[in-house]
Amino acid sequence: MLTLGIETSCDETSVAVVEDGRKTLSNVIHSQVQLHAGFGGVVPELAARDHLERLPGLLELALERAGARPSDIELIAATRGPGLAGCLLVGTGIAEGLSAAWSVPLTGVNHLWGHMYSAMLAVPDLEPPLLGLVVSGAHSDLVRMPEHGRFEVIGRTRDDAAGEAFDKAARMLGLGYPVGPALDRLARTGDARRQRLPRPSLPGLEYSFSGLKTALLYRLRDLGDADEQTRADLGAAFEESVVESLLEKLDAALTQVPSKEVVVAGGVAANTLLRRRAAEVVGDRARLTMPPLELCTDNAAMIAAAGHFGARHPATVDPSLGWGG
Amino acid sequence: MILVIDTSSARSAIALLRPDGSVAGEQVSQSGPVFGLADGVRVMREGRPLSRVAVATGPGSFTGLRVGVSFGLGLAMGLKVPIVPLPTLAIQAARSEEPVLAVSEAGRGRVYHLAPGREAGLAEAGELPQEWPAVGWLRPATQEALIAAGVRMQDESRLRTFGAAAALVLKTAREVAYDSLRLEYMQSFASKF
Numbered sequence A: 001m002l003t004l005g006i007e008t009s010c011d012e013t014s015v016a017v018v019e020d021g022r023k024t025l026s027n028v029i030h031s032q033v034q035l036h037a038g039f040g041g042v043v044p045e046l047a048a049r050d051h052l053e054r055l056p057g058l059l060e061l062a063l064e065r066a067g068a069r070p071s072d073i074e075l076i077a078a079t080r081g082p083g084l085a086g087c088l089l090v091g092t093g094i095a096e097g098l099s100a101a102w103s104v105p106l107t108g109v110n111h112l113w114g115h116m117y118s119a120m121l122a123v124p125d126l127e128p129p130l131l132g133l134v135v136s137g138a139h140s141d142l143v144r145m146p147e148h149g150r151f152e153v154i155g156r157t158r159d160d161a162a163g164e165a166f167d168k169a170a171r172m173l174g175l176g177y178p179v180g181p182a183l184d185r186l187a188r189t190g191d192a193r194r195q196r197l198p199r200p201s202l203p204g205l206e207y208s209f210s211g212l213k214t215a216l217l218y219r220l221r222d223l224g225d226a227d228e229q230t231r232a233d234l235g236a237a238f239e240e241s242v243v244e245s246l247l248e249k250l251d252a253a254l255t256q257v258p259s260k261e262v263v264v265a266g267g268v269a270a271n272t273l274l275r276r277r278a279a280e281v282v283g284d285r286a287r288l289t290m291p292p293l294e295l296c297t298d299n300a301a302m303i304a305a306a307g308h309f310g311a312r313h314p315a316t317v318d319p320s321l322g323w324g325g
Numbered sequence B: 001m002i003l004v005i006d007t008s009s010a011r012s013a014i015a016l017l018r019p020d021g022s023v024a025g026e027q028v029s030q031s032g033p034v035f036g037l038a039d040g041v042r043v044m045r046e047g048r049p050l051s052r053v054a055v056a057t058g059p060g061s062f063t064g065l066r067v068g069v070s071f072g073l074g075l076a077m078g079l080k081v082p083i084v085p086l087p088t089l090a091i092q093a094a095r096s097e098e099p100v101l102a103v104s105e106a107g108r109g110r111v112y113h114l115a116p117g118r119e120a121g122l123a124e125a126g127e128l129p130q131e132w133p134a135v136g137w138l139r140p141a142t143q144e145a146l147i148a149a150g151v152r153m154q155d156e157s158r159l160r161t162f163g164a165a166a167a168l169v170l171k172t173a174r175e176v177a178y179d180s181l182r183l184e185y186m187q188s189f190a191s192k193f
């Protein structure tokens, strides 16, 4: 059974064709990085316009690369939230139109669920129950997935998400948008031991990154004009503190609720240090799945997979949708 | 059959036109822009084939515009039929046989407007030209503000239906490539920050 996925929640426009929720036949992604680069961040209005202009070409390409005809599609899955309202409306609107044209059912998909389902595309025999860490610009959530289409949040951040913290740190260090890859590169040339930063630690499974952010701000202020190497060292130290804090809680969660399968997914799961350290922390207690980079960024294949496995839901847009929806 | 969709204003409308431009069906909802668009279209079409889809591209409501335009685009792409953009204010102007000031909802008490022979603009109720009666689908509060400012709203009974007006505008409208459909804004995107 083929599912057509459509993802437009933020600054990636993507269309995919997925077979049986497991096999990616095509997953075309257009990144709006260039469009927003001059603004230092995503401009919602520009993003929504660009989704509208890109989707027709991407749709054609996704079908062509999958070798699929519209009549082969049995389900359309579109992201309904969380995300930018205007952007979500474009994706779900086009999906509604295609659904009407092809007489194919449509389901609205939770973007967060999508990140967890990206792991199902990476490892075909992966099945719940799972323990997951979903880290992105807006989320740092520890979730249990007891069965398909059901998620329980067991840990989350009290303030900034991990990606948001990386964002702010990168700005302080003078890096431009998109900051994730830039910070990753900078940190690779630095040494965290030369500029220690505090490691935030809250009781239970909660995160907090705002204190760390303030510590970096004060350190930069105290240093005055930090040279290139010092900035790299600070980048490495900041990255290490965030990563170790994330993994400390994943470690604790794995002890509290033992699970044979662990998934680390989301945009921040592309981070080199996180990928290396997660494997060490999980060790042989569970099988760790970290989807390949193209499945960690926002993409439509994961939306198609989540749409395939989850219960059908109207494609009503909800910009602040949580794990429950 | 030609399907026309306008969800850019304070009322939402769909119409089905025959190839000669006569109206086979139309529906105007009295409330906001988001209604069961897909269901409404399905019921109105009764399975009849579409030869093109026309969508009102604004200026108008932020949410409504996106809902209608992207649905229309998805439908046209799915059916492989042309998509035709129609300016919202031109449709409203075409509802009257006499010269009128076409208006549409811009939010925060402001309206988009188009006077005969002039450029479209964005204004507060008190700044609108008053030489012509006004035609357009506004929120009740916005319409009251216009009336309070001295603008005369054209009597609905003297106006063409939405479908008939859209058919007139369609006569001179051109189809565009699927990836060239643009929403008309007159407000800077920066204001949405």
Ligand SMILES: [Zn+2]
Pocket (backbone or CB within 6 Å): A111, A115, A136, A266, A267, A297, A298
């Ligand atoms: Zn995401």
